[in-house]
Amino acid sequence: MTLNIKPATLSDFETVYHFICELEEVSFDKEKMRVIFEENLKSQKIIYLIGSYQNEPAAFLSCHLQNLLHHNGMIAEIQELFILKKFRRKKFGSILIDYLIALLKKKKVFQLEVTSNKVRTETLHFYKSIGFTDSHIKFVKPLI
Template sequence: MKFRKATIKDIPTIIKMISDDALASKREYFTTTLPKTYYDAFERIDSDSNQELTVVIDDKDEVVGVFQMTFIPYLTYQGGIRAQMEGVRVHKGHRNQGIGKSIFQWAIQRTKERKAHLLQLTTDKKRPDAIRFYESLGFKPSHEGMKMHF
C-alpha cells in the first residue's frame, strides 16, 4: 500500500468513492462526465499549501482510498496548528482489510511532521460503525459539533 498526492486524473475515482455511501449519495453527483465544480474544487485544494488530498494505492496501482487533510494555523495553543481529516473513504471492494487503519496511522505521522498539536475529525452521528472505528484508534468525542448549511 502506497500513499501519494492526488492528481486531477484521480478525481473520477475519488468522487465515485465519496458518493458510494448512503449519506453522501444524497449530496454528491457521480456520472461518467463529472460536473466542472469537482475539478474547480480540486484546483483550489491543489494550490493551497495547507490542503493535502491523498490517495491510497494498492499493489495493482489502483486507487483504493482517499482522504483530505487541512492544516489550520490559529492563535490559540500559542499559535498552534490543528490538522483536520475530511472525506475519508475506502473503496467498497477493499473494506475490512486494514486500509482505514493504515490511513490514520499515516495521517497521524503526517500531523506530527507538520508540527500540528492535534488531529481532529467530524463524523455524522448516523455513522455508528465509523464512530466506533475512530474511537478504537484513540479519538475521543470531546466536543459537540454544530453546522449551519446554506
Template sequence: MIRNADTQDTSFVYACLCNLEDCTLDRKVFEAGYKQQLADTSLSMLVLEHEKQPCGYMSIRTLYHLHHCARIAVIEELYISRNARGNGWGRAMMEYAVQYAQAQGCVQLELSSSCAREGAHAFYKRVGMSCSHYKFTRNI
C-alpha cells in the same frame, strides 16, 4: 502505498465523495473545486493504492488555531472503497494522518463525522480518536 492525489485521480475522488455523501455531486462544480484544492498548500489530498489500484482517499488540512496556540490537523474527508474495507487500509490512512500531522508540528488531529455514521464512529475510537467536541451546522 499512500501518495499525493493529482488531476488523474479526479474521477476516483469524485466517486469516493459521492459515495461518502450518498449523493451525486455536481461534477463541474466538483472538478473546479478539486483543481482549487490541489493548489491549496494548507491541504494534502492523498490516494491509497493497493496493487496499483486506488482504493482510498483522504484530505487533511493543517492550520494554526489561536485557541490552541498551536497548529492542528483536520481530516476533511476519509473514504475507503467498500470492496477494500476490512483489510486495515483505514487504519493505515489514520496512522499516516498522525505521522503527517506530527511532521507538520501539529499538536492535535481532528475530524468530523456525521451522526448517522455509527460504524465510522466505532472505527475512529478503535484507532485512538475520542469524541470530545460537538459540531454544529446550519445550512444557508
C-alpha cells in the same frame, strides 16, 4: 495487504469524484467539484492522499490544516475518509491515518481532529478504536 499511498494529483480527479459521491450518497456537480479539487491541490494547507491496492484506487483521505487562535497553533482536521466497500475491514483506514499522522508530525501539527455524522455508527466506532476521543459536539446550521 499492502496499501500504496501517494499525494493525489489532477489525474486522480475522476476517482476522487466517484469516491466522494459514494461517501455522501449524492451525485455532485462534477465541474464544480473539479474546480474545488484543483484549487485545493495548490494549497499548502490541504492534504489529499490516494491509497491503492494492487494498482487499483481503494481509498481517499483529505485533511485541512489551520492555525487556530484557541489552540495557539496548527491543527489538522480530516474532512473526508473513504474506503471502497470491497477494501473495508482490511486496516486501510488505519494505515492512511498513520501515514497522515507521520506527515503532520513533520509539520509540527499538534492535534488531529475529525467530525462524523452520528448516523455513521461504524465510522464512529472506527475512530474511537484507533484512539480518537469523543470530546466535542458539533452544531450545524444550513445556510442554503
